[in-house]
Amino acid sequence: MKLAELKRGLSLPVIGAPMFLASGVDLVVAQCTHGVIGSFPALNARPAEELDRWLTEITERLRRFEAQTGRLAAPFAVNLIVHGSNARLDEDLATIVRHKVPLVITSLAAPDKVVEAVHGYGGMVFHDVIALRHAQKAAASGVDGLILVCAGAGGHGGRLSPFALTAEVRAFFDGAIVIGGAIADGRAVLATQALGADFAYIGTAFLATEESIAAPGHKQMVAESSAAEILYTPMFSGTHGNYLVPSMVAAGVDPQEAALAQPRKMDFGDGKPRPKVWKDIWGAGQGVGQIPAVVPTAQLIERLTREYDAARQALVPEMVL
Numbered sequence: 001m002k003l004a005e006l007k008r009g010l011s012l013p014v015i016g017a018p019m020f021l022a023s024g025v026d027l028v029v030a031q032c033t034h035g036v037i038g039s040f041p042a043l044n045a046r047p048a049e050e051l052d053r054w055l056t057e058i059t060e061r062l063r064r065f066e067a068q069t070g071r072l073a074a075p076f077a078v079n080l081i082v083h084g085s086n087a088r089l090d091e092d093l094a095t096i097v098r099h100k101v102p103l104v105i106t107s108l109a110a111p112d113k114v115v116e117a118v119h120g121y122g123g124m125v126f127h128d129v130i131a132l133r134h135a136q137k138a139a140a141s142g143v144d145g146l147i148l149v150c151a152g153a154g155g156h157g158g159r160l161s162p163f164a165l166t167a168e169v170r171a172f173f174d175g176a177i178v179i180g181g182a183i184a185d186g187r188a189v190l191a192t193q194a195l196g197a198d199f200a201y202i203g204t205a206f207l208a209t210e211e212s213i214a215a216p217g218h219k220q221m222v223a224e225s226s227a228a229e230i231l232y233t234p235m236f237s238g239t240h241g242n243y244l245v246p247s248m249v250a251a252g253v254d255p256q257e258a259a260l261a262q263p264r265k266m267d268f269g270d271g272k273p274r275p276k277v278w279k280d281i282w283g284a285g286q287g288v289g290q291i292p293a294v295v296p297t298a299q300l301i302e303r304l305t306r307e308y309d310a311a312r313q314a315l316v317p318e319m320v321l
């Protein structure tokens with residue numbers, strides 16, 4: 001598959017980012033039928049046999065949409081965590097190959113065996129990175145795209161500015177570039193294109209939709225919070241991530257202590273008596289202030305499109321002059 005094919009059926013240059021315990025079948029179908037690439041982490045489909053069922057349902061619903069409307073649905077993606085702690089990796093990869101998933105998003109380790117398997121059926125692989133060194137390694141494994149998870153991103157986001165990282169990556173990589181981190185309005189989507197990216201990567205804004213499977217309290221907290229209530233801390237998984245301060249307070253964690261925590265080996269439950277990351281401590285990016293309410297996915301994409309078009313029209317005359 002070529003990049004142009006991946007962009008077929010899109011009404012906005014956006015990939016809905018995969019979110020643990022938040023992205024599921026309904027969100028992906030809503031994203032793809034409204035012109036945005038939808039995605040989910042394979043680990044959200046539990047147990048492993050569920051992944052097969054999810055992929056069958058998504059494919060059938062998208063086919064039905066195309067038959068009924070005569071319009072193309074956007075492609076979808078599955079996220080694979082390439083890490084020793086992921087005992088399901090081989091089984092999930094085999095399921096993905098069987099279903100010929102158009103786009104696979106890999107996280108953590110360099111994805112050599114995933115690239116080989118996915119290219120084998122004509123799919124594409126995008127790898128997410130927070131630093132130049134990871135980008136170089138992933139590029140060497142032959143990925144088709146790099147997702148630059150920059151400062152302010154929900155979950156395990158990085159700390160680099162997209163202005164810095166995008167320029168450094170573009171200097172050596174000519175595949176697709178995706179920028180993520182605190183993108184929650186159409187103007188910011190347009191800004192990623194100004195930086196030379198092919199897609200904007202949006203997580204948190206899609207978390208606060210009716211179709212997301214996140215806990216209702218998590219969605220509501222996203223809608224009620226602003227950027228100052230996001231804390232970047234390694235306290236909960238060992239590695240730095242952005243989380244909602246009010247969820248820490250509700251779980252009895254002192255945010256001051258979280259702010260001073262030191263990174264350790266990545267773990268998602270090392271037996272220590274601390275609140276569970278994702279389940280009790282809720283992840284979100286700094287874009288929360290642009291998300292005023294929990295809405296249907298269609299309504300969020302309409303808003304992003306309206307803002308994107310308005311920003312483009314406002315900029316173009318100035319650019320011509």
Ligand SMILES: Cc1cc2nc3c(=O)[nH]c(=O)nc-3n(C[C@H](O)[C@H](O)[C@H](O)COP(=O)(O)O)c2cc1C
Pocket residue numbers: 017018019020021022041079107128149152153154155156157180181182183201202203204205207282283284285286287
């Ligand atoms: C609650 C939550 C869970 C996430 N889980 C995952 C995950 O399982 N795999 C992954 O690659 N990224 C995960 N992310 C990161 C997103 O894929 C993406 O990088 C990020 O949401 C983009 O920034 P934004 O939230 O500011 O839009 C998660 C983000 C959030 C907010």
